[in-house]
Amino acid sequence: MPVIADLIASTIVPFLFKLVGAVALWIVGGWLIQFALKLIRGGLRRSTLDATVISYLLNILAAVLRVILVVAILGFFGIETASFAALLAGAGVAIGAAWSGMLGNFAAGVFLQVFRPFSVGDFITAAGVTGTVEEIGMFVTSLLAPDNVRNIVPNGKLFGDTIQNYSVHEYRRVELVAQLDNSADVGKAITLLKAGLAKVPNQFEGMAGDVEVLEFTERGPKLAVRPYTHTAHYWQVYFDTNRMIVDVLGANGFPVPRIPVAMAAPGTTAATTAGVN
Template sequence: MEQEHQKIALYIQKIIDMMIGYSPKLISAFLILFIGLYLIRIINRLIRKIMIRRNLDPTLTKFLADLLLWALRILLFVTFISKLGIETSSFVAILGAIGLAVGLSLQGSLSNLAGGVLIIVFKPFRDGDLIEAQGITGTVSEIQLFVTKLIAANNQTVFIPNGPLSNGSIINYSMQGHRRAEFTFTIAYDADIKTVKQIILNLLLNDPNVLKTPAPRVFVKSLADNGIVLAVYPWAKNEDFDAVSTNTLENCKYALENAGINMQPYVQELSKTNLQE
């Protein structure tokens, strides 16, 4: 019995000695953990303030700040367990394997995420811009990290993945602030070209929505089998583009009919007017 008590006392003494010997590592490890968490919080706040001052997109600011936060936390955790004396090489290998597996399973989503970051950073379009991409034309409603939301002319909501969107061609109709409408009218060969051009130019110059600079143009585009093809190029601000497009077609028809000009039954619109229905 006495021997058992001695063995127990010996084991307890060994445990106490191990704890005393291990306590500096334990204390230093937890000090690193608490100080590290405090510093990570300060760094995260500082990074957010810097990005806000540089007018970065709020979505991108939040994403980058959160990404940095978790990267620093993982680094701190690895440092913490390493300070405790735990072998970290196997742990890092496991993290790498998990990261690889997640990356392979979510490669499509990661592609969309990378595309969203590129769109937010390089800004080929902004909220409210009218764009054409991936065969779809609409007004940008919201740029998210994985998808971009468009509102089409018929008020349908379209979600385009950012991966294909960032890698494809994008036509931004709003970026320059003004656009040119392009129409062709076909008139009979017996019509006086100069008179027709003057009638159309007068209409365009008297339209308050048509810009004077750049000046509107009317010229002979081609001589077709069924008549003389005239091209009409009025310029308008983005917000007036639909009105100019409809007014030009309607007013030219009435003005030429009133002047006795025979229009051939063929009118072609070359531009993307995207009229709201």
């Protein structure tokens, strides 16, 4: 019995005291971590950082602080923490090497949130994808293409490529071409197309569309027809202007541009290969 009493007094009781102390340290440490995070969150929310970036930064900080707390508790029990810290460092290096692509996407996501080259709702072209930004995540960004297909693009690929943001400015130019025949009256065509262009709806107010000679070809002069509109109305203006060009030139008797005989395929004539550009 004296042996059991000595065992309890020398081993079990100190262990229980240490266990109670470790639990108290975990509770107090957890409370202090939450209090510190609350103060930091309040300060970051008053800054210009995005809410998503703040959330991720706080999660990373909370994880680091809890790891430090666990190491402190292990040291409280008398466990050697140097090897444990070395193990954590080695695991961190291994995870970093294995997840280098993911970490790169995460870093790019942070930069996208901070520098904001585009926002949710913007229409952009980047990484070979064109669409409306639906969501900017920390690893990937979701783009809705005009054909209603969702594209999930890694942030690293987005941030490392040229980004064209069509929604930054109030208007953009619609690029269209009207091919005339060599015999056509260019001045009359320009006058008629300008009048027709003025009737196309949803053009940007205060920016009159351009109708000018773009270049000369074997078939005849090409006219640049360029209305200005907001990105939201781009395709409506594009299609309406194309239809206007066909209607105006056709209704006013402009000849169909013909391919010169020298350009026609062997065995054919200019008449059989004629067509509209």
